[in-house]
Amino acid sequence: MTSNLPPANYSTDLWQPNRALAKNTELLVKLVFGAFALVSVLTTAGIVLTLIFETFEFFQAVPLWNFLTDTQWTPLFADAQFGIFVLISATIMTTTIAILLALPVGLMAAIYLSEYAGPKTRKRLKPALEILAGVPSVVFGYFALLTVTPVLQFFIPGLQGFNALSAGLVLGISILPLVASLSEDAIYSVPASMREGSYALGATKRETIVSVVLPAALSGIVASVILAVSRAIGETMIVTLAAGQNPRLGFNPLVPVMTMTAFIVQVSLGDTPAGSIAYLSIFAVGMTLFLITLVLNLFSFWFVRKFQEKYE
Amino acid sequence: MTVNSSPSLFDDQLSKETSFVPNLEGRHKLDGIFSVIALICTWIGLVVLAWLLLDVLIDGIPVLNWNFLTSFPSRKPEEAGLVSALVGSIWLIGLVSLFAFPIGIGAGIYLEEFARGSWFENIIEINISNLAGVPSIIYGLLGLAAFVRLMAPITGGRSILSGGLTLALLVLPIVIVATREALRAVPDSIRQAAFALGATRWQVVSEHVLPQAFPGVLTGTILALSRAIGETAPLITIGALTFIAFLPAGPRDAFTALPIQIYNWVSRPQKEFHALAAGGIIVLLVVLLLMNSVAVTLRNRLQKSR
Numbered sequence: 001m002t003s004n005l006p007p008a009n010y011s012t013d014l015w016q017p018n019r020a021l022a023k024n025t026e027l028l029v030k031l032v033f034g035a036f037a038l039v040s041v042l043t044t045a046g047i048v049l050t051l052i053f054e055t056f057e058f059f060q061a062v063p064l065w066n067f068l069t070d071t072q073w074t075p076l077f078a079d080a081q082f083g084i085f086v087l088i089s090a091t092i093m094t095t096t097i098a099i100l101l102a103l104p105v106g107l108m109a110a111i112y113l114s115e116y117a118g119p120k121t122r123k124r125l126k127p128a129l130e131i132l133a134g135v136p137s138v139v140f141g142y143f144a145l146l147t148v149t150p151v152l153q154f155f156i157p158g159l160q161g162f163n164a165l166s167a168g169l170v171l172g173i174s175i176l177p178l179v180a181s182l183s184e185d186a187i188y189s190v191p192a193s194m195r196e197g198s199y200a201l202g203a204t205k206r207e208t209i210v211s212v213v214l215p216a217a218l219s220g221i222v223a224s225v226i227l228a229v230s231r232a233i234g235e236t237m238i239v240t241l242a243a244g245q246n247p248r249l250g251f252n253p254l255v256p257v258m259t260m261t262a263f264i265v266q267v268s269l270g271d272t273p274a275g276s277i278a279y280l281s282i283f284a285v286g287m288t289l290f291l292i293t294l295v296l297n298l299f300s301f302w303f304v305r306k307f308q309e310k311y312e
Numbered sequence: 313m314t315v316n317s318s319p320s321l322f323d324d325q326l327s328k329e330t331s332f333v334p335n336l337e338g339r340h341k342l343d344g345i346f347s348v349i350a351l352i353c354t355w356i357g358l359v360v361l362a363w364l365l366l367d368v369l370i371d372g373i374p375v376l377n378w379n380f381l382t383s384f385p386s387r388k389p390e391e392a393g394l395v396s397a398l399v400g401s402i403w404l405i406g407l408v409s410l411f412a413f414p415i416g417i418g419a420g421i422y423l424e425e426f427a428r429g430s431w432f433e434n435i436i437e438i439n440i441s442n443l444a445g446v447p448s449i450i451y452g453l454l455g456l457a458a459f460v461r462l463m464a465p466i467t468g469g470r471s472i473l474s475g476g477l478t479l480a481l482l483v484l485p486i487v488i489v490a491t492r493e494a495l496r497a498v499p500d501s502i503r504q505a506a507f508a509l510g511a512t513r514w515q516v517v518s519e520h521v522l523p524q525a526f527p528g529v530l531t532g533t534i535l536a537l538s539r540a541i542g543e544t545a546p547l548i549t550i551g552a553l554t555f556i557a558f559l560p561a562g563p564r565d566a567f568t569a570l571p572i573q574i575y576n577w578v579s580r581p582q583k584e585f586h587a588l589a590a591g592g593i594i595v596l597l598v599v600l601l602l603m604n605s606v607a608v609t610l611r612n613r614l615q616k617s618r
Binding site: 017022023025026029030032033034036037039040041043044046047050051053054104105106107108109111112113115116117125128129131132134135136137138139140141142143145146147173176177180202204205206207209227230231233234235236237240241261264265268269274282283286289290293294296297301 | 334339340342343346347349350351352353354356357358360361363364367368371414415416418419421422423426427432435436439440441442443445446447448449450451452453454456457458461481484485488510512513514515538539541542543544545548549550551571574575578579586589590593596597600604
């Protein structure tokens, strides 16, 4: 109660906030939260160092030249061969099939949502597409292996139970929302004045979209597609479940193949002792995967920076 | 020459060849086809989504019963259940929240409120957009080398703790970005008013900005968490087991999780296990749906109460 009484001496007993405490708290918070922010940098450093360290070990045992030129991938055999292009060819195949589906369909969906759909339809359809993006990849894997493959086998008699075609198609469906959503953002942000200018010259809606709006949104569309490609390359469960586990060089989409990610899963599921060549090989494959996605991301940054159109 | 050629401009024959033919009818026809194709493309994704869900429901509903939720996995499909996977996933939800939320939200606050415009913020911004492009299986390799091998005495090797830490690193960029976006949406006038009253930066943030931004932060982080729950590849890489017939007693125990169990069932050749996989998928989707509706409800409630 005493503290609530008016102080006897007004000049000295004015309320003084504890500034020292506030300042120390401020400093502490800054340090702790700064350290938290550093965690993301440490993650990157951890990834890069881990991959470099283990890959270096791997290349002590397997010459880089063999890694790049062998035409067999048989890490678990006595006569082990490590031709990374066997795995890369499968990854390229599934990714290409996925993009061949996701790019046209996603782009057209983006055009519809941005240019044709009314605000109400757009508000309903966009979240619905985003549900598709939230479906876990193992669910897509189930769908590819047990639903899409049997359907495709009905139309393509030579199709095997595991194949790159069905994995690639479902992979395409899984990255479709990414292409559609990001491209739609890019297309939607093209200023209306450009469309109006095109209409004023007598162009139809389709002509306006194809020759004015799409070029103006090009950097955003390319960025979305590159992001989708790098997602498709790194996607694991769909290709592991539906494309099979047979390392095979070539581009036949009807037979089982093994992608880079599927190989990492195969070795991880087995009981491989740390330091063995099979254990090290998953890091070498991981490094290859990391470098490919890194190059794609850097290219995307560069492209957006170089070709981004600025409108006031 | 010019004098002679000028009348030819009015020559019917020539004007037909050189003049622009609008052909409006044909162009509008093309326009119609184009818009129909665009409409179909929009629906392709949704139709496939509906097909997928329907397919899973038809295959999975028959195996869903109390036994399925409370039994351990088994070699006999009629006795198999997913209790160890469900408990493992709940453990993971808890651990990922424990690590990713404070660190992600703290980092987001630091970058947005304390270090805006600094070189440090630039570096982390570039770093985060790079991390977003790293495939999730690479995080699994990091987890394998760092948590399972290097920190084995602390984490217990192939344990729930290692899995939780790996997934926490995976979703950290998402939490940071969501936090920053939510903080950015708070008007600057609120900060300026608090500063004018003599508050320190931390007082401004903790007492005025963060409460305002909290619904957004919460929604973003729960969505990040639901991403972590669906992840399979990193957990397989760090060595989550596919067959666990006991419940983990602590964070240093071996574990399995829903997506791993589903993967295991799908990859078996017998049809009975495929039905179990569909049942597992339904459980996983229900968990995801619950989390998302919690996020939406919390956001709505918090926004209304202000």
